[in-house]
Amino acid sequence: MPGRGPAEPSMDNTVRAGAAALRGRRTVPAAKSAGSSDTWCAPSAVRCAICATGLLLSATRSLAASHTAVAAGGWPKLFGPELHGKTLGIVGFGRIGRLLAGYARAFGMEPLAHDPYVSDADVRAQGAEPVALDALLARADAVSLHTPPDPSGTPLLDRARLAAMKPGAILVNAARGGLVDEHALADLLGSGHLGAAALDAFSTEPLPAEHPLREAPRTLLTSHMAACTPEANQAMGAMVAEDVVRVLAGKEPHHQAR
Numbered sequence: 503m504p505g506r507g508p509a510e511p512s513m514d515n516t517v518r519a520g521a522a523a524l525r526g527r528r529t530v531p532a533a534k535s536a537g538s539s540d541t542w543c544a545p546s547a548v549r550c551a552i553c554a555t556g557l558l559l560s561a562t563r564s565l566a567a568s569h570t571a572v573a574a575g576g577w578p579k580l581f582g583p584e585l586h587g588k589t590l591g592i593v594g595f596g597r598i599g600r601l602l603a604g605y606a607r608a609f610g611m612e613p614l615a616h617d618p619y620v621s622d623a624d625v626r627a628q629g630a631e632p633v634a635l636d637a638l639l640a641r642a643d644a645v646s647l648h649t650p651p652d653p654s655g656t657p658l659l660d661r662a663r664l665a666a667m668k669p670g671a672i673l674v675n676a677a678r679g680g681l682v683d684e685h686a687l688a689d690l691l692g693s694g695h696l697g698a699a700a701l702d703a704f705s706t707e708p709l710p711a712e713h714p715l716r717e718a719p720r721t722l723l724t725s726h727m728a729a730c731t732p733e734a735n736q737a738m739g740a741m742v743a744e745d746v747v748r749v750l751a752g753k754e755p756h757h758q759a760r
Contacts, residue, residue, distance in 0.1 A: 546729035546738065551601035553728035554646050554676040557700035558585070561672050561722050562644070564698075583643070583670075583697070586610035591642030593635065593658070594649030594677065595620045595628070602646060603630045614638050617649070639663055644672040651680035661686035670697040676728045679705040688714035691721060702728050 560566050564580040571578045590606040592599045595617035603613040607629055615630040616638045625632040639645065639659075645667065652658060659673075659682045667673070673696060675682055684705060690696045698720040706713075707726055715721055745755035 546734045547597035547601060549731050549734045550598045550648075550676055550728040551605060553702065554598070554602055554648070554674055555605045557674045557676060557702060557722060557724070558590075558644055558646065558672065561674065561698040561700035561720070564720070566722050567720075585644075588612070588643035589614060589641055591616070591633075591638040591645040592630065593617075593638065593645065593647050595625055595630070596648065598677075599646075599648040600628050602648065603628055611644075614642055636663070636666065639667045639671075642668060642671060644674065646674040647677045647681050649677060649681070651678050655680060657681060657683045659683065659687075661689075664690050665695065667696060669695055672697050673699045674701075675699075676702040679703045679707060679726075684713070684715055688718040688721075691718040698722070700724075702726055 562585060563582040568578065568580050571580075585606075586609060588611050590602075590611045591614045592602055592606075593616050595603075595615040599615060599617070603615065606613045613630040614633045614637075615625045615628075616633055616635045617625070620632075622632040633641070635658075647658070649658070657680060661683050664673075664683065664686050673682070673687065681703075682701075687696070687699060691699055699715075699718070700722040701715070702724045703726050704713075704715075709716065709723065715723060741757065745757055748755050
C-alpha cells in the first residue's frame, strides 16, 4: 500500500498468519469485507469522513487545479463558493455519514441526510435533517455518498437524478464505485449544470485511460485512498488478529461473514 513505512504492520500479513493458524479447520467464520458493515468500518470511519471533507474542500475551491497551474508557472485566481451557509446532503448515515455531518456543522453548513435504514429521530439526534433522496438532491449545494451500491448494478445517481441536482452542486463520492452514472456525470460537468465533482471510487479501477471523467472540467480524481493511513491499516489488522485469537479459543468472531 502506498505510504506504508518499512516497519508498519501489514494487514495482509496478519490475515495470512491467521489463515495459517486456522489451516485444517473444516469451517472458519471469516471477517466481513471492508465497507460491508459499520462494525468493520469503525477503524476507517474517521479517515474516510476526513477524506470526504478534504475532497469537498478541494473541489469547492479548486485547490488541486490551482497547485497544478502554479507548479506549471501560472498564477491564476480561481474562484469557488464558500461552504459556510450552504447545505450538505449526505446519502448513507452510518458511522462515516454521521461524522461528516459533524464536520459540516463545524464549517457552518446545514446537513441533510437520507438513509432508509435509519429512523428520522436518529438522524435528528445526530444534528441532521432527514429527507427523501430526491428532495436531498434538489436542495443540497453539495452531495456526499456513503452507501453501498445496489447489487443489481444500477447506479443510485443515474442521469435523471444527476440532472435533478441543484444547478452548480458539487458531488463527492468516497464510498464505492457503481453509485454514479459516470458518463452522465462527465456530461453534466461539461455542460456546466454541476459545479464540480470529487471522486475516490469508480465503477472500474484503475480508471481506464479513455474514461470521460479524465477530461471533465472541475473534476478531482483520487485512487480509492480514503482509508489509506498507517493508523487505519494497523487498526484493521488488529481486528483481524483479535478474531483469529477468538476462533482459536473456540469463541465466535466479532466480524463473521454472512
